[in-house]
Amino acid sequence: MELTIEGLSKTYPNGVQALQNVSLAIPAGMFGLLGPNGAGKSTLMRTIATLQEADSGSIRLNDLDVLVEKARVREILGYLPQEFGLYPKVRARDMLAHFAFLKGIINKRERQALVDRILQITNLYDVRKKQLGSFSGGMKQRFGIAQALIGDPKLIIVDEPTAGLDPEERVRFHNLLSEIGENIIVILSTHIVSDVNVLCSHMAIINKGEVLATGVPIEMVQSLAGKIWKKFVEKTELGRYTAEFNVISTKLLSGRTLIHVYSDTNPGDNFEPETPELEDVYFATIKGCFSQNHNLVNQDLAEHRESGSDQAGDEA
Incomplete structure (x- = not known):
């Protein structure tokens, strides 16, 4: 099906x-x-x-x-x-x-x-x-x-x-x-x-x-390994960070502003590496930072159809 x-x-x-x-x-x-x-x-x-x-x-x-x-x-x-x-x-x-x-x-x-x-x-x-x-x-x-x-x-x-x-x-x-x-x-x-x-x-x-x-969600998350960085910033600094970095998400955590940045390398400025989650994949994709298309579903089905065609040919 x-x-x-x-x-x-x-x-x-x-x-x-x-x-x-x-x-x-x-x-x-x-x-x-x-x-x-x-x-x-x-x-x-x-x-x-x-x-x-x-x-x-x-x-x-x-x-x-x-x-x-x-x-x-x-x-x-x-x-x-x-x-x-x-x-x-x-x-x-x-x-x-x-x-x-x-x-x-x-x-x-x-x-x-x-x-x-x-x-x-x-x-x-x-x-x-x-x-x-x-x-x-x-x-x-x-x-x-x-x-x-x-x-x-x-x-x-x-x-x-x-x-x-x-x-x-x-x-x-x-x-x-x-x-x-x-x-x-x-x-x-x-x-x-x-x-x-x-x-x-x-x-x-x-x-x-x-x-x-x-x-596949878990594989999409794994593909972001080493590319998500985090830092707590002051609300007044948020505009500067948004202008200078690929900020994909912001959220309040214990009354502080936590930002996640997408970068292939360490962006500096005291950012720390963050273990990616599916939410990071979503925001990075929506914001255009992460454009690689993981067509794993399409590939799997294409291989399945090709395998089925080969089998049908063998049986014929």
């Missing part, structure tokens, strides 16, 4: 170019699409989910043409958008049963068994008879995943799923996504670096509609 996107572009009527020649190869497992707000993530997710048209390019899910065979794609798609509405006075179990019916599960007994199993998976079975309007933010997100799981999907898209969740609910949601993302494609679109760091075996960084980097 793989999702292949090639040369996808989209410009809205107001002139905003949301996607610019986007190409990605997404294998089975958890794939993180990381970028700031307005980067084009939601446009890409809606296009993959068959909810809007692209101006050019192609999307294929194995042998399915996503942009053409929309009905077939929707049969095997689970989608949790960034914002979704709920009928507040409808019980969770009844709502899921309705979604299952819309997915074509006509037999009542089969439908109820499926709903109960999904409620168990998402840890909502004990509140199955409660009205959706009484759910907390985390429970609503888990219900969103529950409806996305109906119909045994092969591709699940979740758009900014942990925004607004408290730490405990975020951990629960991480665990849930990890469990369901073992054998199918799960695309996690987010601006929260820690979500990708915890969950995803492959990722891409997107900004202003362009894919800037793709790869």
Whole structure:
């Protein structure tokens, strides 16, 4: 199972170019699409989910043409958008049963068994008879995943799923996504670096509609070894350091301003080496300091396809 996107572009009527020649190869497992707000993530997710048209390019899910065979794609798609509405006075179990019916599960007994199993998976079975309007933010997100799981999907898209969740609910949601993302494609679109760091075996960084980097998170972090430097500075000095160095991030730590700088060599000025993290990869890429594209996902899939072609030739 793989999702292949090639040369996808989209410009809205107001002139905003949301996607610019986007190409990605997404294998089975958890794939993180990381970028700031307005980067084009939601446009890409809606296009993959068959909810809007692209101006050019192609999307294929194995042998399915996503942009053409929309009905077939929707049969095997689970989608949790960034914002979704709920009928507040409808019980969770009844709502899921309705979604299952819309997915074509006509037999009542089969439908109820499926709903109960999904409620168990998402840890909502004990509140199955409660009205959706009484759910907390985390429970609503888990219900969103529950409806996305109906119909045994092969591709699940979740758009900014942990925004607004408290730490405990975020951990629960991480665990849930990890469990369901073992054998199918799960695309996690987010601006929260820690979500990708915890969950995803492959990722891409997107900004202003362009894919800037793709790869395996741990390998992308390792590629920054020896290139991240840190220093505590006074707030009044921040402007000078920003002008003189490639400052990729600033944050308050114990009331002091800590800056991270990208540099291939020691920048001097009493900077200290810092062990890089995925957040450094993200900021360095977004700010244009770190432009090397780690196309490890694309390379792996290309090698896999080439190997498959060779094998087919041998068998022939």
